[in-house]
Amino acid sequence: MSTVTISAAEVNKLRQQTGAGMMDCRKALAESNGDFEAAIDYLRKKGQKVAANRSDRDAKEGVVIAKANADNTYGILINLSSETDFVAKNADFIQFANDVADIALNSKVTSIEDLKAQPMENANVGEKLNEVVAKIGEKIDVVRFEQVTAAAVVPYIHSNYRIGVLVGMNQAATEGIVTAGKDVSMQIAAMNPLGVDSDSISPETLAREKAIAMDQVAAEGKTGDMAEKIAMGKLNKFFKENTLLPQAFVKDPSKNVGDYLKSVSAGLTVSTFVRVAVGA
Secondary structure, eight states: OOOOOOHHHHHHHHHHHOOOOOOHHHHHHHHHTTTTHHHHHHHHHTTTOOOOGGGSOOOOOEEEEEEOOOTTSSEEEEEEEEEEHHHHHHHHHHHHHHHHHHHHHTTTOSSHHHHHHHHTTTEEEHOOOOOOHHHHSSEEEEEEEEEESSSSSEEEEEEEEEEEEEESSSSSOOOOHHHHHHHHHHHHHHHOOOSGGGGSSSSHHHHHHHHHHEEEEEEHOOHHHHHHHHHHHHHHHHHHBBBBTEEETTTTEEEHHHHHHEEEEEEOOOOEEEEETTTT
16 A cells, blocks of 8 residues: 555545545545545445546636527637636626627637637727726636537527537527527536547547446456456446436436437437536
């Protein structure tokens, strides 16, 4: 076992992030030399139920704005950060974020740097940001910028501007397809899937999840072909729970998201999506 010193604050931080017991968190950190991600994997391998969506917990403040153009073929999403919740809820701050988002949408910029260089009133966006900072005495900045182009792009803002979603779909926007896009956006906001389907999961994540599954199976005493079969079953369950199309549809759990989309229009599916949460 490692001799690294683990502080009570580090143990409590891991406990808050995972929901695991205090002693389990201390042991996980000790076995992982203080590496938080490795400690989380350690807890999972030992069968601990780790809390999902860890990245949303230590949220800084601000707002997320998502918008699409008139024909729903292009959309942008920005995260304007602030230091306090008081500022994030201010109507003037939210309006400023919307104004910046409109500039991003209409200019089709490709980066935060390009966005800050765009004209805004008698200055540019970057200069207006500095003016707002001087006015409110609190640091604010555009910390995320995303864009999606697709046959249909549907924007969605959830929970008082704390989560924004852009969904790209493979068929042109109609009233029914936009409605379906909003339904799927709500699913993404609530469930935070890692990708559209198993094909969109990175090789690194696949390797990590398979290793965790194999360790869990080994701990159960299974070996050989049986162990491999059980591990693949666990991996398939991971895909079903953590990728969008196979997930149970929140508004009708009798079908998955992929089946719901096909019921709206034959062949309809999600080609891409972006989800941004305040502080994540």
